[in-house]
Amino acid sequence: MNRDGTRKSIWQEKSKIVSAEPALEEWYDVAVVGGGITGISTALRLQKAGQKCIILEASNIGFGTTGGTTAHLNDFFDTTYAQAIKDFGLQNAKLLKYVGIESKNIIRNNIREFNISCDFQSKPGYLFALDDEQEKKLDAILEGAAQVGHSMVQTADTPFPFAFKKAAVIPDQAQFHPLKYIRSLAEAFIRLGGVLVENCLCESHDENEECVVLQSTKGTVTARSVIYATHIPPGINMLHFMNAPYRSYAIAFRLKGDYHPKELGYDLAEPYHYYRTQQINGESLLIAGGEDHKTGHADNTVECFSKLENYVRQHFDVDTAVYSWSSQYYEPVDGLPYIGVLPGSKGKIFTATGFRGNGMIFGTITSQILGDLILTGSNKYQRLFDPGRIRPITGFTNFVKEQAAVVWDFVKDKVFAEKVKALSELSEGEAKVVKWEGESYAVYKEKEGKLHLLKSKCPHAKCEVRWNSAEISWDCPCHGSRFTVEGKVLTGPSVKNLLRIEL
Numbered sequence: 001m002n003r004d005g006t007r008k009s010i011w012q013e014k015s016k017i018v019s020a021e022p023a024l025e026e027w028y029d030v031a032v033v034g035g036g037i038t039g040i041s042t043a044l045r046l047q048k049a050g051q052k053c054i055i056l057e058a059s060n061i062g063f064g065t066t067g068g069t070t071a072h073l074n075d076f077f078d079t080t081y082a083q084a085i086k087d088f089g090l091q092n093a094k095l096l097k098y099v100g101i102e103s104k105n106i107i108r109n110n111i112r113e114f115n116i117s118c119d120f121q122s123k124p125g126y127l128f129a130l131d132d133e134q135e136k137k138l139d140a141i142l143e144g145a146a147q148v149g150h151s152m153v154q155t156a157d158t159p160f161p162f163a164f165k166k167a168a169v170i171p172d173q174a175q176f177h178p179l180k181y182i183r184s185l186a187e188a189f190i191r192l193g194g195v196l197v198e199n200c201l202c203e204s205h206d207e208n209e210e211c212v213v214l215q216s217t218k219g220t221v222t223a224r225s226v227i228y229a230t231h232i233p234p235g236i237n238m239l240h241f242m243n244a245p246y247r248s249y250a251i252a253f254r255l256k257g258d259y260h261p262k263e264l265g266y267d268l269a270e271p272y273h274y275y276r277t278q279q280i281n282g283e284s285l286l287i288a289g290g291e292d293h294k295t296g297h298a299d300n301t302v303e304c305f306s307k308l309e310n311y312v313r314q315h316f317d318v319d320t321a322v323y324s325w326s327s328q329y330y331e332p333v334d335g336l337p338y339i340g341v342l343p344g345s346k347g348k349i350f351t352a353t354g355f356r357g358n359g360m361i362f363g364t365i366t367s368q369i370l371g372d373l374i375l376t377g378s379n380k381y382q383r384l385f386d387p388g389r390i391r392p393i394t395g396f397t398n399f400v401k402e403q404a405a406v407v408w409d410f411v412k413d414k415v416f417a418e419k420v421k422a423l424s425e426l427s428e429g430e431a432k433v434v435k436w437e438g439e440s441y442a443v444y445k446e447k448e449g450k451l452h453l454l455k456s457k458c459p460h461a462k463c464e465v466r467w468n469s470a471e472i473s474w475d476c477p478c479h480g481s482r483f484t485v486e487g488k489v490l491t492g493p494s495v496k497n498l499l500r501i502e503l
């Protein structure tokens with residue numbers, strides 16, 4: 001199974017492609033674009049309800065962030081209840097609480113109904129404040145949680161090896177193996193008559209009064225409704241200014257001795273570190289994550305792994321790092337995801353994005369929200385997550401301006417002004433954006449010396465791509481599109497490859 005990065009995540013070990021090569025039919029009730037947790041959960045829900053559904057996946061299922069997640073299942077979120085109360089009001093914050101509870105129930109029900117073996121385990125989570133600043137944050141988190149009636153409480157002890165100032169325990173959180181889970185969901189979807197087409201990039205859509213016509217690399221698909229479960233919708237959309245792409249790093253460690261935390265753990269640093277244990281091939285590995293940054297905004301992404309590893313080694317008795325990988329998520333401007341009708345659509349195209357680090361939960365609740373919107377026209381969460389909302393919260397204008405400025409910065413030629421002789425000066429394994437006669441190029445020299453030369457403008461919004469040395473990819477700092485060294489799209493919103501120059 002492939003993922004949108006060179007490094008292998010802990011989940012990739014045992015997964016395989018699910019689908020045979022089904023023929024495309026002319027008409028579907030619902031076409032779902034994207035085979036991550038969001039797309040597969042939603043397609044299954046609709047297929048179960050009697051809709052004729054198709055999933056179009058550009059690569060293989062789990063290729064996107066679902067294959068690079070750390071799969072904590074929480075009912076508290078990166079946007080705290082305190083923040084949600086401030087920006088959305090107490091009633092909406094209370095509604096948010098049920099998203100976590102219901103999503104975990106949807107996952108439990110799917111596991112039961114389809115007899116899925118995916119290492120699902122309920123367990124408590126611990127939040128720990130390591131300094132005064134973090135303690136203040138934890139106080140606010142506990143107060144917000146109490147106001148919405150959430151069950152997290154202060155605790156005097158945690159099972160994690162950190163000297164903390166204050167800590168909280170959160171009962172009934174969970175974890176699972178995300179690829180075992182979505183693979184079983186996809187198999188259930190196919191058994192119920194659903195069609196899954198992999199290696200099928202959806203390139204464009206045309207929405208009219210009756211239906212949506214999708215053009216894909218495997219032909220035309222017509223559907224009454226389309227769902228872009230692509231993590232961020234393709235094309236140019238208002239949502240690209242309301243969501244910023246971020247990378248997060250994860251390492252799975254073999255520890256010395258018998259100690260492995262059985263629980264889930266989170267500090268309150270900025271960005272925070274997160275911990276859990278996973279059994280892989282009969283062995284317990286500690287998964288730690290963190291070192292998040294805006295996509296395309298770290299000069300040396302390999303260093304992010306070293307920083308994370310050094311930090312973990314200070315606290316745990318680490319033997320070796322067995323897996324290390326990074327992946328992408330989207331930060332929404334007002335802290336809550338956008339799930340519903342795609343802005344600018346006539347009402348037949350839906351999307352779900354802006355999940356922050358909680359997409360296992362928000363991707364799962366999408367199956368209920370978009371399922372209900374398509375089947376009945378309404379859902380209790382539809383207003384809270386309306387993609388068309390504009391919430392003038394603190395920082396709103398700055399966020400949108402920053403997103404626009406980022407685009408502007410990189411559009412207006414922010415490249416290293418170098419001559420093409422730099423090509424020959426590149427060391428093996430090195431990459432650069434170079435300028436030559438008014439054009440800029442993304443150049444990568446393989447270990448064996450082979451050069452790859454691409455036009456460096458992202459086809460999505462014409463920003464300059466930047467080198468990601470950790471995942472050997474070209475990443476767009478504006479909206480998060482990512483490309484292989486051959487120029488092939490790894491991650492949307494771009495649906496076109498970088499232009500390759502044959503040398």
Ligand SMILES: Cc1cc2nc3c(=O)[nH]c(=O)nc-3n(C[C@H](O)[C@H](O)[C@H](O)COP(=O)(O)OP(=O)(O)OC[C@H]3O[C@@H](n4cnc5c(N)ncnc54)[C@H](O)[C@@H]3O)c2cc1C
Nearest residue numbers: 034036037038058064065066069070071072202358359360
């Ligand atoms: C390191 C890391 C750790 C995380 N840990 C957690 C966690 O512990 N708990 C949690 O709840 N969340 C976590 N998240 C967030 C969560 O993993 C994601 O939000 C979630 O996986 C997104 O799922 P998705 O199905 O929406 O998108 P994806 O999994 O990215 O799937 C989108 C799919 O769409 C396909 N696609 C894209 N464009 C096209 C196109 N034009 N045509 C056809 N197919 C297309 C892609 O190939 C991809 O397979 C984490 C995120 C990161 C980065």
